[in-house]
Amino acid sequence: MPDHHFPWLTAANSRITSPADHRYNCLAWAANDSTHWWQPGPKFHWPTPADPDADRIEDLIAAFAAVGFVPCGPGDLEPGFERIALYADAAGRYTHAARQLPTGTWTSKLGIAEDIEHDTPDNIAGGIYGDVFGFMRRPVSTAT
Amino acid sequence: MSGAATRFRETLSSEELREQFEALAADWKERSGYLSNTRQMAMLEPYQRIIGLGRPAVPLILKELQREPNFWFWALEAITGEDPVPPDTNGVVDRMVDAWLEWGRRRQLV
Numbered sequence: 001m002p003d004h005h006f007p008w009l010t011a012a013n014s015r016i017t018s019p020a021d022h023r024y025n026c027l028a029w030a031a032n033d034s035t036h037w038w039q040p041g042p043k044f045h046w047p048t049p050a051d052p053d054a055d056r057i058e059d060l061i062a063a064f065a066a067v068g069f070v071p072c073g074p075g076d077l078e079p080g081f082e083r084i085a086l087y088a089d090a091a092g093r094y095t096h097a098a099r100q101l102p103t104g105t106w107t108s109k110l111g112i113a114e115d116i117e118h119d120t121p122d123n124i125a126g127g128i129y130g131d132v133f134g135f136m137r138r139p140v141s142t143a144t
Numbered sequence: 145m146s147g148a149a150t151r152f153r154e155t156l157s158s159e160e161l162r163e164q165f166e167a168l169a170a171d172w173k174e175r176s177g178y179l180s181n182t183r184q185m186a187m188l189e190p191y192q193r194i195i196g197l198g199r200p201a202v203p204l205i206l207k208e209l210q211r212e213p214n215f216w217f218w219a220l221e222a223i224t225g226e227d228p229v230p231p232d233t234n235g236v237v238d239r240m241v242d243a244w245l246e247w248g249r250r251r252q253l254v
Contacts, residue, residue: 005178006178022213022214022215022237023236023237023238024237025180026180027180028235035236036234036235036236037182037235037236037237038180038235039180039181039182039183039235041183042231043229043231043233043234043235043240044182044233044234044235045234045235045236046235052183053183055181055183055184095180096180109180110177110178111176111177111178111179111180112176112177112214112215113177113178128178128179129178
């Protein structure tokens, strides 16, 4: 992986866990969906009505709220809940979402490329995805 | 400035077109591979230059789409002015791929 995209990602703090797959993106993967490409606009999947140009982090928070997530702190792993981390660039545009695994580590789908497991949300920050903006969680029973 | 003027040619040979497309496509894939929004992918310079290659690039794009599915739909729509993707696709990318490949087959472009 080019280090200018992920300056803090290393072989020690991450592992590739799937082949590349064009069928879903990070936002879908964060919501446990590996069959749709989540994006505002016609022909893509987005859980709320949204303008195709909707690219603010607030738009992403509203989308995840529509599938049961509520804002929360970073905190520790909570049994019975799944937690996601949302990323944004310096201009406030959403860039990425990652999901916490039951082990406490995190899983990310990198664009059209592979899924990876990474130790902390910050491992994939600092480059193409900007920084962690915040966290949301939902009870596991409501997972789609 | 050099004294030797370079003559601008209005058209590329098919080999030059293929080489240019392959170089631009490789650059675009390197820059876009980790993005999750296809609108951002399509705004990248190499993608816009592929659109600028115009209709002669359509068979090359379709063959690339067939070889390795990716978000070439914006470019195809921009160049051809057509959109064969059904409106109820709902983010199922392979339906978009299939719709464009079928469009190409009907025109014997792929």
